[in-house]
Amino acid sequence: MTELIDKICPHSTVSTALQGGDARADARQQLLRFGLPGDRTETWKYTSLRPLCVADLAAPVRLADEALTALAEKLLGDTPAAGVIVLAEAQCLLLNTPDWVHSFAELLAQQPQQASALLQPDAQVREHASDSFIWMNLAASDHGVVIEVPAQTSVPAPLHIIHADAASIGDDSAPSASHRRVHIHCGEGASLDVIEHFVQGGGGLSNVYRSMELDQQASLDLLQLRAASDQALMLEHSHVLQQASSSCRLWSLDAGGRLMRQEVRCALQGAAAGFAHHGLLLGHGRRHMDQHVLARHIAADCHSSQLFRSVLADRSRGVVNTAASVASGADGSDVQQHCASILLSPNAEMDAKPQLEILADEVMASHGATIGQLDDDALFYLCSRGLNEQQARSMLLRGFVNTVLETLPEGLRLAAVDQLVQKQLESML
Amino acid sequence: MLKISNLHVEVDNKPILNGLDLHIEAGQVHAVMGPNGAGKSTLGYVLAGRDGYTVVDGSIEFMGQDLLAMSVDERAIAGVFLAFQYPVAIPGVNNSYFLRTALNARRRARGEEELDAMSFMRQLREQAGLLDMDPKLLQRSVNEGFSGGEKKRNEILQMALLQPALAVLDETDSGLDIDALRIVSEGVNRLRDDNRSMLVITHYQRLLDHIVPDVVHVLADGRIVASGGKELALKLEDQGYAWLKQQGDTRKAS
Numbered sequence: 285m286t287e288l289i290d291k292i293c294p295h296s297t298v299s300t301a302l303q304g305g306d307a308r309a310d311a312r313q314q315l316l317r318f319g320l321p322g323d324r325t326e327t328w329k330y331t332s333l334r335p336l337c338v339a340d341l342a343a344p345v346r347l348a349d350e351a352l353t354a355l356a357e358k359l360l361g362d363t364p365a366a367g368v369i370v371l372a373e374a375q376c377l378l379l380n381t382p383d384w385v386h387s388f389a390e391l392l393a394q395q396p397q398q399a400s401a402l403l404q405p406d407a408q409v410r411e412h413a414s415d416s417f418i419w420m421n422l423a424a425s426d427h428g429v430v431i432e433v434p435a436q437t438s439v440p441a442p443l444h445i446i447h448a449d450a451a452s453i454g455d456d457s458a459p460s461a462s463h464r465r466v467h468i469h470c471g472e473g474a475s476l477d478v479i480e481h482f483v484q485g486g487g488g489l490s491n492v493y494r495s496m497e498l499d500q501q502a503s504l505d506l507l508q509l510r511a512a513s514d515q516a517l518m519l520e521h522s523h524v525l526q527q528a529s530s531s532c533r534l535w536s537l538d539a540g541g542r543l544m545r546q547e548v549r550c551a552l553q554g555a556a557a558g559f560a561h562h563g564l565l566l567g568h569g570r571r572h573m574d575q576h577v578l579a580r581h582i583a584a585d586c587h588s589s590q591l592f593r594s595v596l597a598d599r600s601r602g603v604v605n606t607a608a609s610v611a612s613g614a615d616g617s618d619v620q621q622h623c624a625s626i627l628l629s630p631n632a633e634m635d636a637k638p639q640l641e642i643l644a645d646e647v648m649a650s651h652g653a654t655i656g657q658l659d660d661d662a663l664f665y666l667c668s669r670g671l672n673e674q675q676a677r678s679m680l681l682r683g684f685v686n687t688v689l690e691t692l693p694e695g696l697r698l699a700a701v702d703q704l705v706q707k708q709l710e711s712m713l
Numbered sequence: 714m715l716k717i718s719n720l721h722v723e724v725d726n727k728p729i730l731n732g733l734d735l736h737i738e739a740g741q742v743h744a745v746m747g748p749n750g751a752g753k754s755t756l757g758y759v760l761a762g763r764d765g766y767t768v769v770d771g772s773i774e775f776m777g778q779d780l781l782a783m784s785v786d787e788r789a790i791a792g793v794f795l796a797f798q799y800p801v802a803i804p805g806v807n808n809s810y811f812l813r814t815a816l817n818a819r820r821r822a823r824g825e826e827e828l829d830a831m832s833f834m835r836q837l838r839e840q841a842g843l844l845d846m847d848p849k850l851l852q853r854s855v856n857e858g859f860s861g862g863e864k865k866r867n868e869i870l871q872m873a874l875l876q877p878a879l880a881v882l883d884e885t886d887s888g889l890d891i892d893a894l895r896i897v898s899e900g901v902n903r904l905r906d907d908n909r910s911m912l913v914i915t916h917y918q919r920l921l922d923h924i925v926p927d928v929v930h931v932l933a934d935g936r937i938v939a940s941g942g943k944e945l946a947l948k949l950e951d952q953g954y955a956w957l958k959q960q961g962d963t964r965k966a967s
Contacts, residue, residue: 670790
């Protein structure tokens with residue numbers, strides 16, 4: 285186990301090269317104390333780290349800024365953008381970003397005190413101390429981005445974050461382990477849209493720890509487009525902390541990678557705050573995707589929605605654990621959870637685990653999960669109108685995933701979303 | 714147009730149709746009536762090509778082609794249309810997008826140019842208006858949350874757009890109130906012409922007041938046991954099916 289930790293997070297890097305002082309050493313101590321999760325760890329029961337164990341991981345390399353800029357231009361074209369952030373193997377490149385967007389590494393160097401606060405585990409990390417990959421991130425994250433939207437600022441176009449590696453720009457350096465810190469703070473009444481593009485082309489690991497804080501009446505919409513190569517390994521933690529009347533909506537379109545796991549925890553601390561996590565898991569080959577979501581209703585009158593659709597072909601596997609806890613006194617909470625999955629192959633597997641824990645009296649809550657195949661009656665109906673079987677299957681799958689896509693607000697309905705989904709569905713039929 | 718000869722069909726090894734013969738000329742409207750379990754809906758499904766209905770004997774010739782050799786979509790493209798007794802809801806698929814895809818699949822297969830969005834929408838709105846259909850239903854998911862009557866109107870709308878050579882209406886009257894029955898029937902009647910045939914499957918004579926058939930057949934025990942003009946439907950309404958059973962028993966005894 286220590287061997288694997290050393291492979292992903294070498295001790296030499298942590299102790300010598302990184303700024304952050306004691307916080308780094310403490311985090312590594314915690315990592316060694318808890319070790320990596322195994323099949324006896326409840327939240328990792330359905331997800332094996334084997335693809336990570338067998339991966340050869342080298343040290344991250346520095347890539348040419350020009351090549352990364354060209355990648356961003358190619359990817360985004362004339363898509364509206366308030367700025368672009370490229371997070372590559374060990375660097376953060378800021379392209380036309382507002383002055384409240386900072387490189388985490390630069391912040392560490394220039395304002396170590398402010399930056400080291402981002403290396404401290406927050407309350408949610410301490411509560412779930414066995415989150416090894418967060419400790420690993422706190423110990424080893426050498427780059428990332430810190431976004432501080434000032435109060436009452438409404439950002440007119442989305443910020444784009446591109447997650448890249450050497451292979452994304454055609455560089456043949458060996459795959460590496462990359463630890464990225466992303467922090468987003470929306471001041472009171474501020475509103476921001478962020479689109480994350482995952483375009484890693486190789487078999488390296490990106491370990492992302494994302495923290496998002498929303499002050500009163502702030503609003504954050506975050507779309508994750510995972511289109512990485514079939515070898516990419518993506519392990520992510522996203523923590524959300526929301527004050528009164530704030531809104532955080534997260535969409536995950538998982539259509540890439542060999543192993544993808546995201547654990548999302550949201551604390552609805554202020555009254556009448558709203559949180560949503562909607563996701564699509566589209567799998568073929570041996571892809572493994574795991575979304576763990578927990579919405580914690582702490583204050584009254586908050587609402588949360590967790591909506592997932594999975595389509596799994598070949599030997600792919602999906603895991604969706606939607607959970608909500610409603611604390612005593614969080615009356616007026618509204619909790620919606622729904623997860624539906626279609627298996628296109630007898631070897632595909634879906635593990636759905638909806639959970640509710642309700643300690644308040646006046647609560648509206650619903651949860652449900654279904655796993656099935658394409659409906660024969662619906663296929664016959666479409667074919668009887670002249671669609672061939674391929675067209676009918678494609679139309680049914682498209683309709684199935686539209687339930688999630690239709691919840692995207694206008695500003696996040698990019699052509700890239702449609703292309704990613706369509707390409708993925710076609711590869712499964 | 715359609716020639717069914719000695720059709721034997723099984724579902725789960727259970728015989729449902731036992732030597733059915735039916736001949737429909739171009740431009741004719743035939744009605745098929747019969748008691749529950751006689752095999753009426755099976756006939757509709759077999760014509761449309763649904764899985765699970767095994768043809769063990771007999772043949773179906775449609776416009777000179779062997780219908781049984783064709784797949785479900787090939788039959789639809791060739792001009793067979795089944796208006797479902799229970800239309801299926803397709804969540805997430807926009808109704809007008811579905812109708813346009815279906816129409817263009819047919820046009821493409823026939824070497825015709827695909828219809829652009831504007832001309833299609835014009836045609837769609839016009840046809841929906843004739844059926845007194847709420848335009849909002851065109852932008853909703855196919856049949857999802859539609860009332861029974863709205864689903865049936867949507868079936869007739871599809872038929873009007875696809876202009877089939879043979880329309881099989883499977884209990885299109887079930888679940889319709891009196892006004893809806895009139896509107897849907899008028900929709901069907903508008904499509905009657907010399908080149909189009911219809912097979913109307915129903916339990917009740919009242920539909921045939923609106924869609925007046927050329928021939929009425931009675932289907933019982935998997936075969937046609939009586940055929941006649943529209944007056945046969947009136948007699949069935951008045952006397953039920955018992956007299957046919959007696960007639961059959963007498964025939965068997967002699």
